[in-house]
Amino acid sequence: MNHAAEWEAARSQVAAWREQGKTIVFTNGCFDLLHPGHIDYLGKARALGDVLIVGLNDDDSISGLKGPSRPINPLSDRKCMLAALKAVDLVVPFAEQTPLELIKTLLPDILIKGGDYTPEDIVGAKEVRDNGGHVSVITFVDGHSTTALIKRIQQLG
Incomplete structure (x- = not known):
C-alpha cells in the first residue's frame, strides 16, 4: 500500500x-490489540x-x-484507536x-523504541543522531503483550 499522501x-x-x-518524539509498532502496556509505553514516550x-x-x-x-485489527481500526489516545x-x-x-523522512528529535533493544540496534538511530537527535529505549511493563492477550482469548474460546 502506498502511504505517500499521509507521509507528505x-x-x-x-x-x-x-x-x-x-x-518531536517518534516511535513505531504494530499496536494490534491495545493493552495497558501500550498505554504505559506511549505515555512515557510522549513525556x-x-x-x-x-x-x-x-x-x-x-x-x-x-x-x-x-x-487481528485492520490498519484503519488500529490507527483510529491510537489517534484517540491523548x-x-x-x-x-x-x-x-x-x-x-519514514524516520528519514520525518527526522524526529527523539527516537524511542520499547523493549530490550540497545540504542545502537534501533532502526533509524544513526539517521536521527546524525541530525542532532537522541535515541532512547523504554522498558516494557511486564505481563502485557499482544501475543499473550491473543493466547488468553483463544483459551476462552
Missing part, C-alpha cells in the same frame, strides 16, 4: 511543529517531548513480520518491514 501531510505537520519550537508521532505498520507489513493470522499526536502508517524510510 506528516512532513508538513512536523515542519509546523518545528517552527513552533516543539520537540519525553512536546508531540508524539507513532509510525504504524500496515497490515501487509504485520503479516510479513508476525505471520498470516495477524493483524499521548499520541499523529499516526503515520508505513508498508515496509521497518520504519527507516
Whole structure:
C-alpha cells in the first residue's frame, strides 16, 4: 500500500511543529490489540517531548513480520484507536518491514523504541543522531503483550 499522501501531510505537520519550537518524539509498532502496556509505553514516550508521532505498520507489513493470522485489527481500526489516545499526536502508517524510510523522512528529535533493544540496534538511530537527535529505549511493563492477550482469548474460546 502506498502511504505517500499521509507521509507528505506528516512532513508538513512536523515542519509546523518545528517552527513552533516543539520537540518531536517518534516511535513505531504494530499496536494490534491495545493493552495497558501500550498505554504505559506511549505515555512515557510522549513525556519525553512536546508531540508524539507513532509510525504504524500496515497490515501487509504485520503479516510479513508476525505471520498470516495477524493483524487481528485492520490498519484503519488500529490507527483510529491510537489517534484517540491523548499521548499520541499523529499516526503515520508505513508498508515496509521497518520504519527507516519514514524516520528519514520525518527526522524526529527523539527516537524511542520499547523493549530490550540497545540504542545502537534501533532502526533509524544513526539517521536521527546524525541530525542532532537522541535515541532512547523504554522498558516494557511486564505481563502485557499482544501475543499473550491473543493466547488468553483463544483459551476462552
